[in-house]
Amino acid sequence: MSINSNDTLFYKITRLNETGYLVCYDAPPHTVSDGLWGGITNGRTPMRSFLPLFELQVLIIFALTTITTFVLKPLRLPPFILQMIAGLIIGILFELKGMEKYMTMVFPYGTHDIISSISSIGYVLFIFINGVQMDFSVITRTGNKAWTVSIVGLAIPLIVGITPLIMYPEKIEVIELKNGNGIYVGLVSHAISSFAVIASLLSELQIQNSELGRLSLSSALVSDILSTIVTTNIIAVRTNPSMKVVSRNLILLFLLALFIPLICRPIMFWVIKHTPEGRNVKDGYIYVIISMVFALGVLSVKIDQEFVLGAFILGLSVPEGPPLGSALVKKLQFFGPTFLLPIFVTTSVLKADFTLNFSSFLMASTGMVILLTHVVKLVTCFITALCCKMPVTDALCLSLILNTKGVVEIGAYHTLFDNNVIDGQTYGVMMLSVMIIGSIVHWSVKLLYDPSRKYAGYQKRNIVGLKRNSDLRILLTVQKQNHISAATDFLDVCCPTPENPINVDVIHVIELVGRALPVFIPHCLQRQASRSASHKSYSDDVILAFDIYEHENENAVSINTYTAISPANLMYEDVCNLALDKVTSIIILPFHIRWSSDGTVESDDKKILRALNQKVLEIAPCSVGILVTRANSIQKAAPVNSLTSEYSITRLAIIYIGGTDDDEEILCLAIRAMNCPRIKLVVYHLVAKDCIAELEDLMEVGDAILQELKHSESVKYQEVFTKDGSQTAGFLREIVNEHDFFIVGRRHGSMSPQTDGLSEWSEFPELGAIGDFLASPDLNSWASVLVVQQQLSRKNELKGWVL
Incomplete structure (x- = not known):
């Protein structure tokens, strides 16, 4: 006998035939050992007990994956490829002389x-989570472009591949007998696109929030749903020769797909309705849903379908986003995709037979089918995208993304291998194809597509370039x-009037949690629909507040509101895209810290807002302002006809140094504010004592605007001579409580004497030296501060910041 029972966890092994063995387990099995010495007499030693051995295997798999990730980090491979490579290394160690004994022991x-079955739970949860993150209703709202690309990209490769199967069935049958069913599996699996795989790829490349990413996700969603319908029906028909059984399975499959959404989804909406706003869903509901995942998996197996089908349908039925969808994702993310899924991928590769003869008929036929399918799909998607008037580079990237392979294909091949649909060598070829295709697509898209390129070198958009009264x-x-x-306080400072109107676009940014598809909602187009809807919009309070402001400033302010739900690290894409589309002159961003009047921190959102601000400052297609506010900072100005009120005046201060584009921008804001009767404007011109000649050598634009402000009766102009940053800080400390609102430029140059030394103590570089000082809680000020940066002429100026 070739297998020694001492090298296994079995009590006894008896050969039945060339491929079959009769194995006997101890009853009860050795789950927990009695230690290194305690189990010698009864056999419960660590290497003969299931739990310690499983823990050791998991430790080795994660150690190898970590080492592989560190060594191959320069290649920037997807995580699942690194996990597959760890499985290859373990397989190679089995073949090395001297290592075989130790590997057989481990x-x-x-x-x-056993380890594969346990880790398969991670794959089931991965499929369920991706089903939860899918917004199935997007299919009804997806544009013609996504429908066209997905349907044509799925249909043409299948038609091209099936045609010879229909024309020459006898020859194909002979080839299949020699090929281990590689032709059928290779054709179908490589023609379809998986939403979960594409969502993971876009997340790794951080482009799911770009225009290409949104189109790819929409196309993948349509393709995945259609391919799931096709494959489940094929499996139902081919798995059993009895028409009676096939008919029963098809009916049950139809009922499963119909009644889960019709029954479970309303119940989940009931759960959401009875969850108080801002509270988490009760754990009892979460545990019931998780139990249903596995119960429906068992039911799927009973009708000859894959175990994950029930989990996928249930996931689609869960309302995406908070509170229920996000709660399920948070509960299952670590245990499933983070912990068990990597083990599943590694052990799946470990099962493959990689003793391949590259001149064999198996390699040639399977490889040709896979290559032909991908070439046809790539060309089809590329041409279809071009016909939809996409740029050539974007069309190529879209076709590559829709051709990628990943964890879903690994799970499908694993199931087919366990069910003896494909043999070990065919399984090995399929695993290699996933590794090669996944790596090529990842590298190619990363090289070809740069979502920020649209902002580079774009025309200047700022306030200085605007015509007077525009x-x-x-x-x-x-x-x-x-x-x-x-935000409304800043709009008041801009002094909107019918003669000098302002057009405002408001974007409400929300972190994407519990769903995979980013959402961008223009409420100016959906206002009536959202008001008549029974559910509450994410941005109802924002819409209402700015609707009221627009009504109070009729004919002077025009406001459109948008909601952007996207990953925290990609929110800048929504902001910059909207600014580009709306020809915006300035973007106003909230500062990530909000202080109370006594200097304590009320809120600090460093993860989202600070990262957003820094990225927008780096690539924005227009000027940018960061607005620092404190609690109760500005009392709302009263109407113009009640100027006698104590709180009707906003005391606005402009801190001007000169010599930079940013200071020109703040002077233009001052021009808009100086004629407003509700604003008391003071312009402080900081001049270095050793550079008095600076007064006669101002920039042309800055000089013209400054002279206008200087000679205006409604503006108080004051020249302040300072020697260095310490004197500037002393002056600012004196006037900080005399004003309600400060506007300053962010960049004053590294050689500016007025700010010399201030930058060394700056805590937040995005505010500049003076802005950071005025925002300091040590001043005990109630004043708001707007820090303005004119559109950058040099890209990536801010790279190197560390959050």
Whole structure:
């Protein structure tokens, strides 16, 4: 006998035939050992007990994956490829002389199926989570472009591949007998696109929020749903020769797909309705849903379908996003995709037979089918995208993305191998194809597609370039409710009037949790629909607040509101895209820290807002302002006809140094504010004592605007002579409580004497030296601060910041 029972976890092994063995387990099995010495007499030693051995195997797999990730980090491979490489290394170690004994001790015969079965739970949860993150209703809202690309990209490769199968069935049958069913599996699996795989790829490349990413996800969603319908029906028909059984399975499959959404989804909406706003869903509901995942998996197996089908359908039925969808994702993310899924991928590769003869008929036929299918799909998607008037590079990237392979294909091949549909060598070829295709697509898209290129070298958009009395276009970014009042305070400072109107676009940014598809909602197009809807919109409070402001400033302010739900690290894409589309002159961003009047921190959102601000400052297609507000910072100005009120005046201060584009921008804001009767404007011109000649050598634009402000009766102009940053800080400390609002430029040059030394103590570089000082809680000020940066002429100026 070739297998020694001492090298396994079995009590006894008896050969039945060339491929079959009769194995006997101890009853009860050795699950937990009695230690290194305690188990010698009864056999419960660590290497003969299931749990310690499983823990050791997991430790080795994660150690090898970590080492592989560190060594191959320069190649920037997808995580699942690194996990597959760890499985290849373990397989190679089995073949090395001297290592076989130790590897057999750690991975004895009989444990592969155990660790694979346990880790398969991670694959099931991965499919379920991706089903939860899918917004199935997007299919009804997806544009013609996504439908066309997905349907044509799925149909043409299948038609091209099936045609010879229909024309020459006898010859194909002979080839299949020699090929281990590689032709059928290779054709179908490589013609379809998996939403979960594409969502993971776009997340790794951080482009799911780009225009290409949104189109890819929409196309993948349509393709995945259609391919799931096709494959489940094929499996139902081919798995059993009895028409009676096939008919029963098809009916049950139809009922499964119909009643889960019709019954489970309304129940889940009931759960959401009875969950108080801002509270988490009760754990009892979460555990019931998780139990249903596995119960429906068992039911799927009973009708000859894959175990993951029930989990996928249930996932689609879960309302995406908070509170239920996000709660399920948070609960299962670590245990499933983070912990068990890598083990599943590694052990799946470990099962493959890589003793391949590259001149064999198996390699040639299977390889040709896979190559032909991908070439046809690539060309089809590329041509279809071009016909939809996409740029050549974007069309190529889209076709590559829709051709990628990953964890879903690994799970499918694993199931087919366990069910003896494909043999070991065909399984090995399929695993190699996943590794090669996944790596090529990842590298190619990363090389070809740069979502920020649209902003580089774009025409200048700023306030300085606007004609006098022309409309000012502003993009306000809000995330929390307290950002609304700060934003409207800034609009008041801009002094909107019918003669000098402002056009405002408000974008409400929300972190994407519990769903995979980013969402961008233009409420100006959906306002009536959202008001008549029975459910509450994410941005109802924002829409209402700015609708009221627009009504109060009729004919002076025009406001459109948008909601962007996207990953935190990609929110800048929504902001910059909207600014580009709306020809915005300035973007106003909220600062990530909000202080109370006594200097304590009320809120700090460093993860989202600070990262957003820094990225927008780096690539914005227009000027940018960061608005620092404190609690109760500005009392709302009263109407013009009640100027006698104590709180009707906003005391606005402009800190001007000169010599930079940013200071020109703040002077233009001062020009808009100086004629407003509700604003008391003071311009402080900081001049270095050793550079008095600076007064006669100002930039042309800055000089003209400054002279206008200087000679205006409604503006108080004051020249302040300072020697260095310490004197500037002393002056600012004196006037900080005399004003309600400060506007300063961010960049004053590294050689500016007025700010010399201030930058060394700067905590937040995005505010500049003076802005950072005025925003310091040590000043005990109530004043708001707007830090303005004119559109960058040099890209990536801010790279190197560390959050």
